[in-house]
Amino acid sequence: MFDLLANAIVAGLLLGGFYAAVTVGLSIAFGFLDIVNIAHPGFIMLGAFAAWFANDQWGIDPIVAGVLFTPIFFVAGAIVYRVYHVSFERRGDAGLRGLAFFFGVLFLTEVVLLLLFSADYRGVDMPYLETMIGAGPVAVPLRMVVPFLVSLAMFAVLQLAFNRTFLGRAIRAVSQDQLALRLMAANPVRVKEIAFGIAVATASVAGALLLTIAPIDPSMGRDYIGRVFAIAVLGGLGSLTGTLLAAITLGVAESLTATFYGPSWSPAVAFGALLIALVVRPSGLLGR
Amino acid sequence: MPISAPRLVVEGLSAGYGAVRALEDVTLSLEPGETVALLGTSGNGKSTLINAIMGLVRPRAGAVYLEEDGRRTALAGSRTEAIADLGLALVPEGRRLFPKLTVEENLLLGAYRGAARALRVDRIAECFDAFPVLKDRRRQLAGNMSGGEQQMLALARALMSAPRILLVDEPSVGLAPILVARMIDTIAAVKERYRLSVLMAEQNFHQAVRIADRGYVLVHGRIEFEGRTANELRNSELVRTYYLGT
Ligand SMILES: Nc1ncnc2c1ncn2[C@@H]1O[C@H](COP(=O)(O)OP(=O)(O)OP(=O)(O)O)[C@@H](O)[C@H]1O
Ligand SMILES: [Mg+2]
Numbered sequence: 001m002f003d004l005l006a007n008a009i010v011a012g013l014l015l016g017g018f019y020a021a022v023t024v025g026l027s028i029a030f031g032f033l034d035i036v037n038i039a040h041p042g043f044i045m046l047g048a049f050a051a052w053f054a055n056d057q058w059g060i061d062p063i064v065a066g067v068l069f070t071p072i073f074f075v076a077g078a079i080v081y082r083v084y085h086v087s088f089e090r091r092g093d094a095g096l097r098g099l100a101f102f103f104g105v106l107f108l109t110e111v112v113l114l115l116l117f118s119a120d121y122r123g124v125d126m127p128y129l130e131t132m133i134g135a136g137p138v139a140v141p142l143r144m145v146v147p148f149l150v151s152l153a154m155f156a157v158l159q160l161a162f163n164r165t166f167l168g169r170a171i172r173a174v175s176q177d178q179l180a181l182r183l184m185a186a187n188p189v190r191v192k193e194i195a196f197g198i199a200v201a202t203a204s205v206a207g208a209l210l211l212t213i214a215p216i217d218p219s220m221g222r223d224y225i226g227r228v229f230a231i232a233v234l235g236g237l238g239s240l241t242g243t244l245l246a247a248i249t250l251g252v253a254e255s256l257t258a259t260f261y262g263p264s265w266s267p268a269v270a271f272g273a274l275l276i277a278l279v280v281r282p283s284g285l286l287g288r
Numbered sequence: 289m290p291i292s293a294p295r296l297v298v299e300g301l302s303a304g305y306g307a308v309r310a311l312e313d314v315t316l317s318l319e320p321g322e323t324v325a326l327l328g329t330s331g332n333g334k335s336t337l338i339n340a341i342m343g344l345v346r347p348r349a350g351a352v353y354l355e356e357d358g359r360r361t362a363l364a365g366s367r368t369e370a371i372a373d374l375g376l377a378l379v380p381e382g383r384r385l386f387p388k389l390t391v392e393e394n395l396l397l398g399a400y401r402g403a404a405r406a407l408r409v410d411r412i413a414e415c416f417d418a419f420p421v422l423k424d425r426r427r428q429l430a431g432n433m434s435g436g437e438q439q440m441l442a443l444a445r446a447l448m449s450a451p452r453i454l455l456v457d458e459p460s461v462g463l464a465p466i467l468v469a470r471m472i473d474t475i476a477a478v479k480e481r482y483r484l485s486v487l488m489a490e491q492n493f494h495q496a497v498r499i500a501d502r503g504y505v506l507v508h509g510r511i512e513f514e515g516r517t518a519n520e521l522r523n524s525e526l527v528r529t530y531y532l533g534t
Pocket of ligand 2: 334336
């Protein structure tokens with residue numbers, strides 16, 4: 001019993017770390033920029049397939065590929081933001097039409113991936129990922145541990161970038177008062193463009209982590225939409241530390257539920273817990 | 289030490305909002321090292337003028353430029369961020385702090401412009417010296433500060449950009465009388481310390497004239513009176529009858 005519990009908790013922690021990587025791009029867009037980017041899971045699937053392709057063609061480790069591709073995703077994100085800004089945000093049309101735009105982008109990513117890669121499952125075969133590590137009764141595969149560590153590293157980098165740099169502080173300020181930001185000699189559109197580029201760049205890494213953990217197919221992004229929004233909101237908009245905590249909470253809740261009640265219950269119970277948490281603390285765990 | 293600020297010139301400026309004509313043919317200048325008061329009761333165009341200088345309001349006619357070493361830089365038509373980058377800082381009406389960032393983060397954002405970044409460590413120490421309350425509260429969210437503290441933070445944030453010209457829009461609004469006098473003194477003090485030129489819009493005539501070298505009175509968007517000294521302002525017939533209502 002204790003062994004089961006300990007294993008479930010550790011597995012949940014690792015899963016939660018991965019969820020954090022999947023969510024952080026949305027937390028940046030939604031929490032810092034007021035952009036409801038429901039296409040984020042689509043970008044993550046693009047990242048996953050890009051990493052798969054690099055592995056399949058050139059034998060590159062998928063996580064290394066995910067990191068190497070971040071500049072491309074950054075540029076793609078900046079372009080998507082420009083289109084969104086010119087077409088919707090600048091005209092004050094960002095609400096429902098913006099949502100429809102990102103829904104369209106999500107759909108587009110899925111169709112492109114289906115055409116390029118068909119609906120088959122794709123996985124990577126890296127022998128080191130099957131190694132089990134652990135202590136005492138707990139044993140976990142590197143397949144889970146590596147994504148967890150990569151996710152933590154990504155959070156550390158982002159946290160430093162957002163809290164310790166001029167641009168990072170401008171990104172955190174931009175949704176609070178654009179006029180004031182212009183008085184500080186910063187161009188809000190440029191600031192948002194860079195921030196959105198960073199948000200989409202995280203999808204390259206998160207996609208590679210997804211591929212590392214399990215085989216992928218083009219429509220998988222949809223499974224993550226609800227979870228990712230729940231984590232971002234529970235964490236408290238505008239707080240990356242909150243996102244990390246919320247993701248780990250959800251990971252542990254899902255893992256415990258799966259272990260003791262069966263996997264089919266885990267989404268329901270996890271979301272129930274989230275809803276209760278939101279009723280008790282609407283601003284999220286670390287929301288301001 | 290000579291004052292290195294450029295001269296700020298506004299020439300024939302008109303501006304408005306839709307059918308509202310808020311400024312009509314306004315001409316004025318701010319010489320290096322001067323404190324100039326922009327006087328006028330509510331709704332006479334003080335903020336519109338200041339915002340037009342900063343590129344936040346697009347003028348309908350006229351010019352705004354900086355003059356330095358015989359060179360002119362036109363401001364009208366430039367983007368606000370480009371104007372700020374030239375070393376013009378505004379303490380805006382309503383303070384416009386970033387409420388969900390800490391006091392320290394607000395100050396550091398003040399130093400965003402290229403020329404100010406390298407100076408941020410010294411400047412922040414000087415701000416903490418001048419406003420000890422900001423030092424005590426530096427990890428507090430700006431939105432949780434009192435009105436007086438927020439006004440100090442807004443002024444300190446503007447100073448963080450190492451400006452050469454400081455524009456202040458009604459620093460006295462919403463402050464208790466004792467704080468108004470202190471705020472006006474502080475503006476005079478930082479002006480001396482950093483050798484700035486200051487253009488200050490104010491409704492509070494008596495307080496503004498205490499520190500002003502000279503001033504202009506705006507009535508319905510026009511300059512109705514120019515006082516070349518503070519005494520000229522105090523003794524002006526127009527100011528007495530129209531502006532002070534006595
Ligand atoms: N955004 C706006 N839209 C329409 N009219 C405006 C706007 N801002 C100002 N006005 C009008 O322009 C005129 C000048 O306003 P302005 O804000 O410049 O005055 P002010 O001298 O700064 O007043 P106060 O002392 O109350 O701040 C007023 O008639 C005002 O109603
Ligand atoms: Mg005003």
